[in-house]
Amino acid sequence: MTVTLADVAARAQVSPATVSRVLNGNYPVAASTRERVLKAVDELDYVLNGPASALAAATSDLVGILVNDIADPFFGIMASAIQSEIGGPGGRAGGERLAVVCNTGGSPERELTYLTLLQRQRAAAVVLTGGAMENEPHAAAVAAKLRKLTDAGTRVVLCGRPPAPDTGAIALAFDNRGGGQQLTEHLIGLGHRRLGYIAGPEERTTTRHRLEGHRAALAAAGIEEDPRATVWGRYDRTSGYEATLELLRRDPSLTAVVAANDSVALGACAALRESGLRIPEDVSVAGFDDLPFSVDAVPALTTVRLPLAEAGARAGRIAMGREEPPPGGMATVRGELMVRGSSGVPRGPAAA
Amino acid sequence: MTVTLADVAARAQVSPATVSRVLNGNYPVAASTRERVLKAVDELDYVLNGPASALAAATSDLVGILVNDIADPFFGIMASAIQSEIGGPGGRAGGERLAVVCNTGGSPERELTYLTLLQRQRAAAVVLTGGAMENEPHAAAVAAKLRKLTDAGTRVVLCGRPPAPDTGAIALAFDNRGGGQQLTEHLIGLGHRRLGYIAGPEERTTTRHRLEGHRAALAAAGIEEDPRATVWGRYDRTSGYEATLELLRRDPSLTAVVAANDSVALGACAALRESGLRIPEDVSVAGFDDLPFSVDAVPALTTVRLPLAEAGARAGRIAMGREEPPPGGMATVRGELMVRGSSGVPRGPAAA
DNA sequence: AGCGTCACAGCAAGCGCTTTCTATACGAGA
DNA sequence: TCTCGTATAGAAAGCGCTTGCTGTGACGCT
Numbered sequence: 001m002t003v004t005l006a007d008v009a010a011r012a013q014v015s016p017a018t019v020s021r022v023l024n025g026n027y028p029v030a031a032s033t034r035e036r037v038l039k040a041v042d043e044l045d046y047v048l049n050g051p052a053s054a055l056a057a058a059t060s061d062l063v064g065i066l067v068n069d070i071a072d073p074f075f076g077i078m079a080s081a082i083q084s085e086i087g088g089p090g091g092r093a094g095g096e097r098l099a100v101v102c103n104t105g106g107s108p109e110r111e112l113t114y115l116t117l118l119q120r121q122r123a124a125a126v127v128l129t130g131g132a133m134e135n136e137p138h139a140a141a142v143a144a145k146l147r148k149l150t151d152a153g154t155r156v157v158l159c160g161r162p163p164a165p166d167t168g169a170i171a172l173a174f175d176n177r178g179g180g181q182q183l184t185e186h187l188i189g190l191g192h193r194r195l196g197y198i199a200g201p202e203e204r205t206t207t208r209h210r211l212e213g214h215r216a217a218l219a220a221a222g223i224e225e226d227p228r229a230t231v232w233g234r235y236d237r238t239s240g241y242e243a244t245l246e247l248l249r250r251d252p253s254l255t256a257v258v259a260a261n262d263s264v265a266l267g268a269c270a271a272l273r274e275s276g277l278r279i280p281e282d283v284s285v286a287g288f289d290d291l292p293f294s295v296d297a298v299p300a301l302t303t304v305r306l307p308l309a310e311a312g313a314r315a316g317r318i319a320m321g322r323e324e325p326p327p328g329g330m331a332t333v334r335g336e337l338m339v340r341g342s343s344g345v346p347r348g349p350a351a352a
Numbered sequence: 353m354t355v356t357l358a359d360v361a362a363r364a365q366v367s368p369a370t371v372s373r374v375l376n377g378n379y380p381v382a383a384s385t386r387e388r389v390l391k392a393v394d395e396l397d398y399v400l401n402g403p404a405s406a407l408a409a410a411t412s413d414l415v416g417i418l419v420n421d422i423a424d425p426f427f428g429i430m431a432s433a434i435q436s437e438i439g440g441p442g443g444r445a446g447g448e449r450l451a452v453v454c455n456t457g458g459s460p461e462r463e464l465t466y467l468t469l470l471q472r473q474r475a476a477a478v479v480l481t482g483g484a485m486e487n488e489p490h491a492a493a494v495a496a497k498l499r500k501l502t503d504a505g506t507r508v509v510l511c512g513r514p515p516a517p518d519t520g521a522i523a524l525a526f527d528n529r530g531g532g533q534q535l536t537e538h539l540i541g542l543g544h545r546r547l548g549y550i551a552g553p554e555e556r557t558t559t560r561h562r563l564e565g566h567r568a569a570l571a572a573a574g575i576e577e578d579p580r581a582t583v584w585g586r587y588d589r590t591s592g593y594e595a596t597l598e599l600l601r602r603d604p605s606l607t608a609v610v611a612a613n614d615s616v617a618l619g620a621c622a623a624l625r626e627s628g629l630r631i632p633e634d635v636s637v638a639g640f641d642d643l644p645f646s647v648d649a650v651p652a653l654t655t656v657r658l659p660l661a662e663a664g665a666r667a668g669r670i671a672m673g674r675e676e677p678p679p680g681g682m683a684t685v686r687g688e689l690m691v692r693g694s695s696g697v698p699r700g701p702a703a704a
Numbered sequence: 705a706g707c708g709t710c711a712c713a714g715c716a717a718g719c720g721c722t723t724t725c726t727a728t729a730c731g732a733g734a
Numbered sequence: 735t736c737t738c739g740t741a742t743a744g745a746a747a748g749c750g751c752t753t754g755c756t757g758t759g760a761c762g763c764t
Contacts, residue, residue, distance in 0.1 A: 002504065004719095004720060004721085005720065005721060005722095006720080006721095014743075014744085015743065015744045015745075016720090016721080016722095016744090017722080017723080017743075017744060017745080017746095018742090018743060018744075020721065020722060020723085021722090021723090021743090024722080027723090027742090028741065028742060029742075029743085030741080030742060030743090033742080033743080045500070047468060047471050047472050048472050048720090048721085049407070049472070049474065049719085049720050049721070050403070050406075050472040050473040050474065051402070051403040051404075051406035051407040051412060051473070051474060051719090051720085051721090052403075052407045052719070052720035052721040052722090052749090053720080053721050053722070054402075054403035054721090054749095055401070055403040055404045055407050055719090055720080055721070055722090055749050055750065055751085056720075056721040056722040056723080056748080056749055057721075057722055057723085057749085058722090058749070060403060062452075069432070070422070070428050070431050070432045070435070070453070071425055071428040071429045071431070071432040072425075072428070073423055073424075073425055073428070076422050076423040076424070076425070076428045077423045079422050079423070079453075079455075080421070080422045080423040080455055083422070083455050084455075096465065096469060098452055098454070098466075098469050098470075098473065099452070099453065099454065099455070100414075100450055100451070100452050100453070101422070101431075101451065101452070101453035102450070102451065103431075103432055103435050103436075103451070113448065114450075116399060117402075117448060117450050118450075119399050120399050120400050120401070120402040121402040121403070121450065122401065122402065122403060148397070152354065237644065237648065263644075266645065266648045267648075269648070270648055273650075292589065293618065293645045296589065296618045296619075296621070296622055296649070297648065297649075297650070298625075298649070298650035356749095356750060356751085357750065357751060357752095358750080358751095366713075366714085367713065367714045367715075368714090368750090368751080368752090369713075369714060369715075369716095369751095369752080369753075370712090370713060370714075372751065372752060372753085373713090373752090373753090376752080379712090379753090380711060380712060380713095381712075381713085382711080382712060382713090385712080385713080400750090400751085401749085401750050401751070403749090403750085403751095404719095404749070404750035404751045404752090405750080405751050405752070406719095406751090407719050407720065407721085407749090407750080407751070407752090408718080408719055408750075408751040408752040408753085409719085409751075409752055409753090410719070410752090
């Protein structure tokens with residue numbers, strides 16, 4: 001029924017071994033023979049059996065990419081960049097690899113399950129994107145799994161996630177802390193003193209680091225930290241909308257809202273606008289990530305640009321062994337403050 | 353070095369066959385034996401070899417999802433929905449399947465190559481999203497490939513793409529034509545007579561259908577078609593920006609811009625605003641798709657909502673054989689007109 | 705008591721490929 | 735002319751798993 005290597009061999013009047021060598025192209029085969037084989041392959045419309053060759057060669061051309069939410073451009077952009085480097089069709093690299101994009105939905109269990117699934121497939125490499133969970137047993141389980149993967153020869157790269165010591169994984173971490181700090185420094189510099197903060201899910205490293213940066217900037221400016229100025233939520237628009245209403249309820253006099261990311265910031269803008277507040281005249285808003293739509297917001301969003309595509313591409317190259325891993329197995333990728341229309345000098349007395 | 357089925361069998365004092373049956377769970381195994389095996393699996397930290405079982409069982413648990421651009425939420429949302437249904441970890445379905453998301457970048461060659469790669473992996477199912485190319489040799493090649501896949505038992509579903517006759521593929525097509533028509537009818541109803549159209553890439557079915565709908569509405573209203581009122585571009589923001597400037601150059605008196613999709617519409621808004629025109633007082637703008645950010649645009653975008661998540665979920669279920677394919681192997685999914693702030697009555701004489 | 709019936713468990717034959725090792729043929733150098 | 739080295743092709747042994755078929759006790763039936 002299905003065409004096998006042997007069929008091709010028979011048609012080309014050579015041994016299966018020869019066909020295999022022609023197809024893998026790393027063994028001397030006479031030009032005339034090669035041609036005969038290729039012709040047979042073509043005539044029979046032969047397609048290699050992936051599982052069989054993976055089994056025999058003990059390698060596979062699958063590369064796993066773990067993302068929290070594939071529908072979120074934050075991850076989509078990284079995934080796209082990673083994929084362009086791992087050498088799928090059209091990619092820069094040689095071999096034809098298949099990217100397996102796994103949507104964890106931010107769930108620790110799924111993350112672990114996907115890692116096992118990839119291990120089962122004997123993936124050539126795995127790239128984990130996005131922040132890690134700080135849940136202890138889970139973190140340990142992930143670390144153990146990563147260790148196993150690297151031991152089995154799978155290259156593991158963390159992209160936008162803190163290093164996982166002793167796992168053999170290479171880490172490209174985002175400087176969320178520094179970015180958060182810069183952003184808040186900018187607002188403080190404009191004269192803001194009453195800032196609300198909309199954080200992401202509490203147990204994520206990304207959330208914590210951004211918040212730490214924010215608070216560090218406040219502390220440095222001698223602004224006392226008010227726990228009521230922070231509202232926790234998710235990394236989506238709705239969360240920003242609701243959290244902003246809550247912040248406004250708690251302190252109607254705030255002059256700036258710092259959001260966990262751009263989507264949250266957009267929700268915040270909507271809530272402010274509906275509350276009859278102007279941006280940035282009444283309240284300034286800041287986001288994080290600088291996703292493509294942020295520049296189109298009205299007013300355009302002040303945010304921290306994260307080089308998602310660059311970082312993803314680099315992670316992809318490292319995963320494929322085409323770029324030297326950074327010294328120490330880890331590097332920090334910095335963000336860049338993008339000052340735009342959504343932040344301005346606060347009205348009132350603070351506008352010194 | 354690596355643990356195999358045989359190792360587990362030895363440890364549990366059973367035959368490899370029994371271990372396999374415990375793991376696949378479709379054969380009577382005494383409870384006590386099963387327990388012993390499971391214990392051994394756990395102790396040895398055994399992970400099944402995917403390629404080996406795929407080879408032996410002649411089936412794989414890989415499901416391919418082809419998208420044009422994974423960084424675009426249009427595709428991200430569909431991919432996410434499909435994946436949630438194919439039964440990866442956390443999905444509703446039983447078996448643990450791995451979704452392979454393939455980024456074609458809109459390139460016909462890559463599309464074909466990915467299809468071959470999936471065929472090579474003996475994918476259980478393949479879902480193709482997004483419009484098709486109208487390039488004839490390519491379309492024929494894709495059709496032939498799909499035919500081969502379905503013949504080999506791979507379920508093929510087209511999501512948001514016109515049917516491919518005689519390929520055995522199930523199609524869930526979007527009613528781009530009807531949506532485009534509704535949208536333009538809405539604008540005409542408001543009194544617009546001079547409408548510019550920003551189309552997507554010329555050779556895509558999606559582009560053509562949306563444009564056809566637009567023109568049908570114009571024709572029905574007796575508005576003569578001006579070829580200069582259409583500018584071709586890509587499905588991104590920049591394209592919308594540039595095309596709008598071009599439209600304005602060609603006809604400074606236009607009162608409405610209809611964009612190929614929401615991203616394009618956002619670019620159009622930016623261009624209009626920079627040209628000193630108000631939306632919708634001076635010029636109305638309409639998009640297509642109703643992506644999440646569209647409601648946050650200022651003013652919120654009038655657009656056609658496509659049920660991307662629903663369609664993706666349905667495609668996923670059909671691909672997994674968990675939902676009956678529509679009669680005739682195809683169904684049309686309609687969009688819904690969302691009238692929002694970006695469209696309004698035109699100024700001037702037309703405002704009858 | 706004798707025998708058919710189940711419920712399990714094991715044997716062994718592959719699945720389709722890769723790769724090591726071996727065989728052959730040719731030309732070159734001695 | 736004979737022996738080697740070189741280039742190329744083939745034979746065959748798996749890779750780790752699944753599964754059809756074949757036992758083999760224990761049980762219930764007559």
